[in-house]
Amino acid sequence: MKTKKFLVLFYFFLAFLILVSSSSTYAGSVYAIVNCKVVPVASSAIDKGVIIIRDGLIVSLGPSEKIVIPEDAEVIEAEGLIAYPGLIDAHTNLFLELPKEEPAQRQRGMAPQEKETGRYSDLTVFKLLKPKKTTIGSYHKIGVTTVLVAPKKGIFAGQSVLLNLNGEKAEAMVVKNSVALQINFTRARGVYPATVMGTMALLRQSFLDAKHYHSHKSLYASSSKGIKRPEYDPFLEALVPFILERKPIIFTCNNQEDIKRALRLIDEFKLNGFLSGANEAWRVADYLKKTPLFVSLHFKPPITSIYVNKGEELKEKAEKEIYPANASNLYKSGIRFALTSYGLTKASDYLKNIQKAIKAGLPKEEALKAVTIHPAQFLGVNNIMGSLSEGKIANVILTSGEIFEEKTRVKRIFVDGVMFKIKKPPEKVKAPALNLAGKWEGTVISPMGELDVTMELEQEENEILGTITSNFGIWEISDGILSGNDLTFTISATIMGESIDMEFSGKAEEDLIEGTFSFSSGSAEIRVTRVPTSGF
Amino acid sequence: MKKKIIPIFLGFSLLFIPVLASGQNLLIKNGTILTVTKGTIPRGDILIINGIIKKIGENIEAPEGVKTVDASGKYVVAGIIDSHTHIAITAGNESSEAITPEVSVRDVLNAEDTAIYTALSGGVTMVHTMHGSGNPIGGQNIVLKMKWGLSAEEMIVHEAYRTLKFALGENPKQSNFFTATPRYPQSRMGVNAIIRRELLKAKNYKEQWDRYLKAKKSKKSAKNLIPPRKNLRMEALADLLRGKMLARCHSYRADETLEFINLSKEFGFKIACFEHASEAFKIAKELAEEGIGTSVFLDSWAYKIEAYEGIAYSAGFCTKKGVLVSINSDSSERIRRLFNDAAKSMKYGGLTEEEALKLVTINPAIQLGVEKIAGSLEVGKHGDIAIFNEHPMSAYTRCDMTIIEGKIYFDRAQYLKEREEEEKKKAEKEKKKKGEKK
Numbered sequence: 001m002k003t004k005k006f007l008v009l010f011y012f013f014l015a016f017l018i019l020v021s022s023s024s025t026y027a028g029s030v031y032a033i034v035n036c037k038v039v040p041v042a043s044s045a046i047d048k049g050v051i052i053i054r055d056g057l058i059v060s061l062g063p064s065e066k067i068v069i070p071e072d073a074e075v076i077e078a079e080g081l082i083a084y085p086g087l088i089d090a091h092t093n094l095f096l097e098l099p100k101e102e103p104a105q106r107q108r109g110m111a112p113q114e115k116e117t118g119r120y121s122d123l124t125v126f127k128l129l130k131p132k133k134t135t136i137g138s139y140h141k142i143g144v145t146t147v148l149v150a151p152k153k154g155i156f157a158g159q160s161v162l163l164n165l166n167g168e169k170a171e172a173m174v175v176k177n178s179v180a181l182q183i184n185f186t187r188a189r190g191v192y193p194a195t196v197m198g199t200m201a202l203l204r205q206s207f208l209d210a211k212h213y214h215s216h217k218s219l220y221a222s223s224s225k226g227i228k229r230p231e232y233d234p235f236l237e238a239l240v241p242f243i244l245e246r247k248p249i250i251f252t253c254n255n256q257e258d259i260k261r262a263l264r265l266i267d268e269f270k271l272n273g274f275l276s277g278a279n280e281a282w283r284v285a286d287y288l289k290k291t292p293l294f295v296s297l298h299f300k301p302p303i304t305s306i307y308v309n310k311g312e313e314l315k316e317k318a319e320k321e322i323y324p325a326n327a328s329n330l331y332k333s334g335i336r337f338a339l340t341s342y343g344l345t346k347a348s349d350y351l352k353n354i355q356k357a358i359k360a361g362l363p364k365e366e367a368l369k370a371v372t373i374h375p376a377q378f379l380g381v382n383n384i385m386g387s388l389s390e391g392k393i394a395n396v397i398l399t400s401g402e403i404f405e406e407k408t409r410v411k412r413i414f415v416d417g418v419m420f421k422i423k424k425p426p427e428k429v430k431a432p433a434l435n436l437a438g439k440w441e442g443t444v445i446s447p448m449g450e451l452d453v454t455m456e457l458e459q460e461e462n463e464i465l466g467t468i469t470s471n472f473g474i475w476e477i478s479d480g481i482l483s484g485n486d487l488t489f490t491i492s493a494t495i496m497g498e499s500i501d502m503e504f505s506g507k508a509e510e511d512l513i514e515g516t517f518s519f520s521s522g523s524a525e526i527r528v529t530r531v532p533t534s535g536f
Numbered sequence: 537m538k539k540k541i542i543p544i545f546l547g548f549s550l551l552f553i554p555v556l557a558s559g560q561n562l563l564i565k566n567g568t569i570l571t572v573t574k575g576t577i578p579r580g581d582i583l584i585i586n587g588i589i590k591k592i593g594e595n596i597e598a599p600e601g602v603k604t605v606d607a608s609g610k611y612v613v614a615g616i617i618d619s620h621t622h623i624a625i626t627a628g629n630e631s632s633e634a635i636t637p638e639v640s641v642r643d644v645l646n647a648e649d650t651a652i653y654t655a656l657s658g659g660v661t662m663v664h665t666m667h668g669s670g671n672p673i674g675g676q677n678i679v680l681k682m683k684w685g686l687s688a689e690e691m692i693v694h695e696a697y698r699t700l701k702f703a704l705g706e707n708p709k710q711s712n713f714f715t716a717t718p719r720y721p722q723s724r725m726g727v728n729a730i731i732r733r734e735l736l737k738a739k740n741y742k743e744q745w746d747r748y749l750k751a752k753k754s755k756k757s758a759k760n761l762i763p764p765r766k767n768l769r770m771e772a773l774a775d776l777l778r779g780k781m782l783a784r785c786h787s788y789r790a791d792e793t794l795e796f797i798n799l800s801k802e803f804g805f806k807i808a809c810f811e812h813a814s815e816a817f818k819i820a821k822e823l824a825e826e827g828i829g830t831s832v833f834l835d836s837w838a839y840k841i842e843a844y845e846g847i848a849y850s851a852g853f854c855t856k857k858g859v860l861v862s863i864n865s866d867s868s869e870r871i872r873r874l875f876n877d878a879a880k881s882m883k884y885g886g887l888t889e890e891e892a893l894k895l896v897t898i899n900p901a902i903q904l905g906v907e908k909i910a911g912s913l914e915v916g917k918h919g920d921i922a923i924f925n926e927h928p929m930s931a932y933t934r935c936d937m938t939i940i941e942g943k944i945y946f947d948r949a950q951y952l953k954e955r956e957e958e959e960k961k962k963a964e965k966e967k968k969k970k971g972e973k974k
Binding site for chain 2: 192196197200201204226228284304305
């Protein structure tokens with residue numbers, strides 16, 4: 001087997017790469033950010049201020065004349081820049097790599113059983129994290145220091161984790177683990193529940209079971225004499241704190257009926273429930289006064305929406321005007337909310353869509369609160385982040401102008417006191433000479449042998465997005481730019497559980513892309529050709 | 537063609553109907569009033585106050601500020617009720633299992649289903665929207681008023697019976713016959729057996745709870761009494777056995793219909809109605825004796841093996857034998873012409889106009905347990921009304937206006953006007969576009 005032999009070699013080659021490419025970060029530095037405007041969010045702005053960062057925390061902050069700059073501090077001249085707290089994105093699926101699951105099957109002739117799927121409540125998403133440098137970079141670029149990573153698969157999807165994007169080591173990033181239980185109104189294929197009405201029944205049954213399990217266990221613990229020992233159940237064991245001790249549950253709501261479904265469950269079982277997604281929240285605003293809301297910046301109406309079923313014209317209006325006004329309408333109804341990137345495919349859309357929400361009537365200050373202090377409060381971490389003040393985590397961004405202005409860029413970002421410079425976007429980008437969208441296939445030729453790959457590309461003006469698929473899995477393309485015929489992009493490849501960054505640079509033609517992948521210790525050639533689309 | 541036109545032209549303005557509290561005031565003047573239960577008033581008025589019919593009679597004056605609808609030359613009828621349909625929901629069958637009484641269509645309502653508007657255009661004010669017939673024991677159904685533009689919550693009719701869908705025959709037995717994972721049951725005997733098995737389980741479950749509750753009440757109750765596990769699947773069936781829920785059973789053949797009646801006697805639960813019941817005429821006497829109704833198509837038959845012996849005369853014949861019959865749509869298309877189907881029972885079965893009209897008004901109301909609020913025009917009932925241009929049992933009739941609780945939800949003239957304007961606007965836009973291109 002030629003390929004097998006090659007794979008072994010390739011593994012060795014890559015293992016070598018991993019050894020030489022891992023880098024370390026240093027969080028012990030002292031920084032003095034001077035001469036910038038400071039917008040702490042929870043207190044009033046300082047026109048010319050200083051922020052002192054030491055050991056990952058903000059140790060002092062105030063007007064320039066009042067703050068003494070420590071001798072050991074590295075001074076960051078920030079005149080003309082504005083300092084904001086790092087933004088918090090409270091619903092992402094970053095860094096998640098889910099193992100492929102075999103579709104559940106019922107054997108022929110088997111009697112039906114109470115088979116149930118989608119129950120991962122004991123799963124803490126931390127175990128699935130595979131941080132990627134390019135992803136972190138793309139979030140730094142938009143000023144996000146902190147993300148809530150929620151599991152996305154299944155009904156009881158698992159428990160989310162709050163991360164500071166301070167490097168590439170998952171352990172070091174964790175701010176808070178097991179933040180909330182994520183519940184999706186999804187359904188299973190082939191097994192119970194196949195419909196959302198089944199999902200609702202499953203949720204109710206599980207909540208009841210958790211209560212029953214808990215009461216049986218407590219009774220047994222108080223006097224085990226004469227009481228049958230309850231059977232240990234890891235699923236219910238994990239569920240109990242969320243049902244009986246009011247640990248937060250976040251319901252992903254993809255349409256207004258999901259919101260109402262979640263509210264019914266919250267009410268029936270007296271849950272500490274939060275809603276996420278909720279891009280139709282304004283339509284059910286009357287019901288929402290009390291429930292913490294993580295509102296998605298995704299502006300596409302759900303398929304059940306009347307705005308989809310009434311022709312193209314209305315659909316377009318919905319995407320451009322009606323759904324972007326969600327946040328503004330909620331604000332007008334006196335509802336507090338956080339804004340999230342849930343449902344967006346590109347990190348850069350996060351800022352763009354905040355701008356759209358502002359254009360649709362959301363006050364700028366409110367937009368800022370919705371990505372700083374509000375999510376911090378909802379997640380119970382407002383004592384350590386979400387605003388700038390002494391003693392808080394040094395999550396600080398320096399921007400070239402007022403945040404959410406179209407021309408404003410994030411210049412530097414501090415996460416847990418670790419400083420990151422933001423790569424400048426390529427300056428002289430030519431108009432793209434062609435459209436690369438579509439499927440491509442070909443080979444990567446490395447010193448160790450050949451690897452068959454397929455690429456799926458999408459193009460939006462100069463921007464290139466997509467994936468590369470090979471025996472090693474699916475790798476995502478980021479920072480892709482097509483300038484004339486010059487194509488560059490980066491990928492964070494995960495190989496044997498480790499991530500390796502590779503940069504591609506090459507030429508693109510109508511049916512051929514050729515170029516070089518370079519990584520810290522070598523390079524490989526790639527040549528792919530376009531897969532013709534069928535005429536049907 | 538119609539199906540296509542409706543969603544497109546539903547009218548953008550209709551979309552933004554302001555959400556008003558239902559229950560409005562309205563005076564309908566000078567129509568021929570078919571009360572369904574209390575005869576006909578050749579030229580009369582109906583006054584609705586806060587959604588409830590306050591007065592029916594002649595020469596009623598409109599109180600100050602009450603809107604008036606002129607129904608001169610038209611027929612004012614109780615809103616049509618569809619006893620069996622599947623509109624306004626986003627799921628049909630919980631087909632993963634054969635026994636799923638714990639699921640409820642309440643959890644998948646879709647207030648934005650355009651079929652609601654289609655229903656209104658056929659004078660329908662209330663529907664019983666149901667779980668599908670794929671499972672021997674399906675799910676729980678719900679009764680809705682067609683308050684287009686309001687939320688699902690505001691459409692629910694809380695006065696109605698709680699009902700549970702059962703299904704016999706071809707559908708449950710074949711429902712995943714051709715899939716990779718066929719399931720038990722695959723025969724009529726299997727369907728009967730699995731229902732019986734589950735009811736036995738439910739009986740045990742209910743008795744287990746009864747014992748627990750009794751033990752808890754007794755003075756000598758053990759301190760360490762653990763309640764049984766609440767099982768929603770069994771709980772739903774136990775509610776059926778407790779009489780808190782009624783069975784609605786999809787059933788075609790006479791033999792299995794009788795078998796199901798036997799099951800209901802064995803376990804002591806109540807059947808509200810048999811669905812489709814194409815062989816009902818063979819067992820009309822038994823149905824009448826047991827007080828079980830049927831909800832049927834008037835003249836659809838032979839569309840599948842178990843419907844071969846259906847006849848158009850069945851609805852009329854059964855009515856004359858004392859069975860409570862209703863005509864259902866089962867679909868979002870037939871729902872706009874239920875009155876036509878009801879009228880066919882005059883030709884096939886020899887019912888009178890009054891009897892025929894009952895098949896889509898008071899009879900389904902009784903089947904759903906809402907006869908105190910709907911199904912006929914009587915003082916004290918809800919102001920749910922359809923206005924027809926001709927007698928609703930005429931072949932030439934059409935619905936001109938549909939009113940629920942005093943509020944006009946469908947106005948044919950208004951709708952046509954809006955549609956025309958919409959078309960005009962569109963044409964102008966196209967023209968402009970073409971002009972720009974040139």
